Amino acid sequence: MIDEGAAWARIDALARPHRSLGMLETLAVRLAVIQQRLDPVTRPRCVVLFAADHGVTAQGVSAWPSAVTGAMVATIAAGRASSNALARAHDCALRLVDVGVAAALVGPSPDFYRAAAVGPGTADLSQGPAMTVADFDRAWAVGSDEARLAIAAGNAVLIAGEMGIGNTTSAACLTALLAGISADEAVGRGAGADDAMMSVKVAVVAAAVARVAGGDARGAIAALAGFEIAAMAGFYAAGAAAGATVLLDGYVATAAALMAERLAPGSVRNFIAGHRSAEPGHGAALAKLGLEPLLEWGMRLGEGSGALVALPLLDSAAAIIGDVALLSELGG
Amino acid sequence: MIDEGAAWARIDALARPHRSLGMLETLAVRLAVIQQRLDPVTRPRCVVLFAADHGVTAQGVSAWPSAVTGAMVATIAAGRASSNALARAHDCALRLVDVGVAAALVGPSPDFYRAAAVGPGTADLSQGPAMTVADFDRAWAVGSDEARLAIAAGNAVLIAGEMGIGNTTSAACLTALLAGISADEAVGRGAGADDAMMSVKVAVVAAAVARVAGGDARGAIAALAGFEIAAMAGFYAAGAAAGATVLLDGYVATAAALMAERLAPGSVRNFIAGHRSAEPGHGAALAKLGLEPLLEWGMRLGEGSGALVALPLLDSAAAIIGDVALLSELGG
Numbered sequence: 064m065i066d067e068g069a070a071w072a073r074i075d076a077l078a079r080p081h082r083s084l085g086m087l088e089t090l091a092v093r094l095a096v097i098q099q100r101l102d103p104v105t106r107p108r109c110v111v112l113f114a115a116d117h118g119v120t121a122q123g124v125s126a127w128p129s130a131v132t133g134a135m136v137a138t139i140a141a142g143r144a145s146s147n148a149l150a151r152a153h154d155c156a157l158r159l160v161d162v163g164v165a166a167a168l169v170g171p172s173p174d175f176y177r178a179a180a181v182g183p184g185t186a187d188l189s190q191g192p193a194m195t196v197a198d199f200d201r202a203w204a205v206g207s208d209e210a211r212l213a214i215a216a217g218n219a220v221l222i223a224g225e226m227g228i229g230n231t232t233s234a235a236c237l238t239a240l241l242a243g244i245s246a247d248e249a250v251g252r253g254a255g256a257d258d259a260m261m262s263v264k265v266a267v268v269a270a271a272v273a274r275v276a277g278g279d280a281r282g283a284i285a286a287l288a289g290f291e292i293a294a295m296a297g298f299y300a301a302g303a304a305a306g307a308t309v310l311l312d313g314y315v316a317t318a319a320a321l322m323a324e325r326l327a328p329g330s331v332r333n334f335i336a337g338h339r340s341a342e343p344g345h346g347a348a349l350a351k352l353g354l355e356p357l358l359e360w361g362m363r364l365g366e367g368s369g370a371l372v373a374l375p376l377l378d379s380a381a382a383i384i385g386d387v388a389l390l391s392e393l394g395g
Numbered sequence: 396m397i398d399e400g401a402a403w404a405r406i407d408a409l410a411r412p413h414r415s416l417g418m419l420e421t422l423a424v425r426l427a428v429i430q431q432r433l434d435p436v437t438r439p440r441c442v443v444l445f446a447a448d449h450g451v452t453a454q455g456v457s458a459w460p461s462a463v464t465g466a467m468v469a470t471i472a473a474g475r476a477s478s479n480a481l482a483r484a485h486d487c488a489l490r491l492v493d494v495g496v497a498a499a500l501v502g503p504s505p506d507f508y509r510a511a512a513v514g515p516g517t518a519d520l521s522q523g524p525a526m527t528v529a530d531f532d533r534a535w536a537v538g539s540d541e542a543r544l545a546i547a548a549g550n551a552v553l554i555a556g557e558m559g560i561g562n563t564t565s566a567a568c569l570t571a572l573l574a575g576i577s578a579d580e581a582v583g584r585g586a587g588a589d590d591a592m593m594s595v596k597v598a599v600v601a602a603a604v605a606r607v608a609g610g611d612a613r614g615a616i617a618a619l620a621g622f623e624i625a626a627m628a629g630f631y632a633a634g635a636a637a638g639a640t641v642l643l644d645g646y647v648a649t650a651a652a653l654m655a656e657r658l659a660p661g662s663v664r665n666f667i668a669g670h671r672s673a674e675p676g677h678g679a680a681l682a683k684l685g686l687e688p689l690l691e692w693g694m695r696l697g698e699g700s701g702a703l704v705a706l707p708l709l710d711s712a713a714a715i716i717g718d719v720a721l722l723s724e725l726g727g
Contacts, residue, residue: 085693143720361417375707
């Protein structure tokens, strides 16, 4: 059993001045405890991008029309989005899973694409439940299957990312519900909402959360979620249950992590927060999970991008605990 | 000519929401301007570690004896130090240059080792000049040669690191002199000085800086420097002059960067600050250079370690400006 004490003892036995690498050592200890080994590994690794549409876009909560979800899915499928570029830069395999995109993917689908739509996008969460509990379970299963596939392929670090116009509205609802913050605190500009959209977004979130609060947790979550967010939650819970190291992305991803922890308590032990995004509710979500982000760079793209930027910090942490001489080995 | 405006125009034409990657985009712009290309490159890259001893250790300013410099040089030569592990993790070539280590390297020297000692360590800077101006020029030339070699080998990103017990005392003197801060502000615990050592260190720094201030700049710098710090300054200046991207490490490295900028003005245009260390004077040194650090992780090891941890952040930045579709290419 490798607990924090055992991991710190290893760090402190290495050939360098005591505690001279700050947060890098803290991260190395977390990796060692998650993986139960003093030489944690970070390769191979993969990012799975889950995409879906959101009925709540009908309320004018987003600067972008729903059709952009399909356009970005096509860009990712063509290997030309920010997430593809970052995954290539860091030797990270990439998968793209349609959990509910309204527009069909035009053209040839690449090997790394999977069609697993639960439906053509969620219902409008401002008018009633975004999805049924049965559909929530289907979307969750898509994600948990992906985690199991990734682990079976030998991946040591799992990242989930998302693409879904409107999904910061869903994330704000879920964060308000699960981290216990107000709609005002939970709502940010997402991919670029203006002031008028922000007012609508706050009102939508406040009303939706008030409508479901107090009910059964799974039902309340399903009423507010997106298909891609439910899939990410399933991915996180299954990844954690199998002992994988799970690296979180931004606000939407952390909403999924809150869901995973609520429905599969203890999952958080395997989570590492890649960054704190520019979305104002993200800090509260991370605090609820007790996680300190590695980077605070004002990133708010999604697509797993923040986690991919943080990924090589895990490589550094693994190197400085697992690949350095012990003081006791020197000068003998 | 690629100025910041041209680089931001490229960023803003990419297929993602406006300014959605925060500091990563700022870093991408800096890379593009340094390299004068909209698809900046970060490979191949190398770290050159310069090692030397310091006569000022006779004053009891360090928690470690001078002999540790030689022991750590041997550990680096054996490929087993933190810097080796981090360089391996990030596909970064490593060179080790003895610019003035008192102890001879015992055992076989690896291909990546170069013996170029200017002397067996500096004189005690508390008693008189640490080195002559002629020796300063020799050490500087060792570093500038290394930069030219690294560039000739095709390296796009250059990192310098250091090993030298006592060198945070020299760095504090240089930072006080060149950034205009007091000895109190410039002195930190280095590799682990206790309170008594700290008092001595502050007194030594204050007296040495007072002694040389007002004289000729090169003479004053030589009187306070270390051989490895002078070599780093030459490395930085020559790297910048040749157009390379120069990634800075911690406090000692930034003292060398201040020297480079003082003696070869304009060098700073090619510098990127990898991190802000736990040493209290580091922030003032970076501010004097007008640089924002990428990470603030409380690292204080030296050996190029902080720059190596930050290095893959440059890979991400290069990827998100150079390897992503333009909005104008989509949906056409």
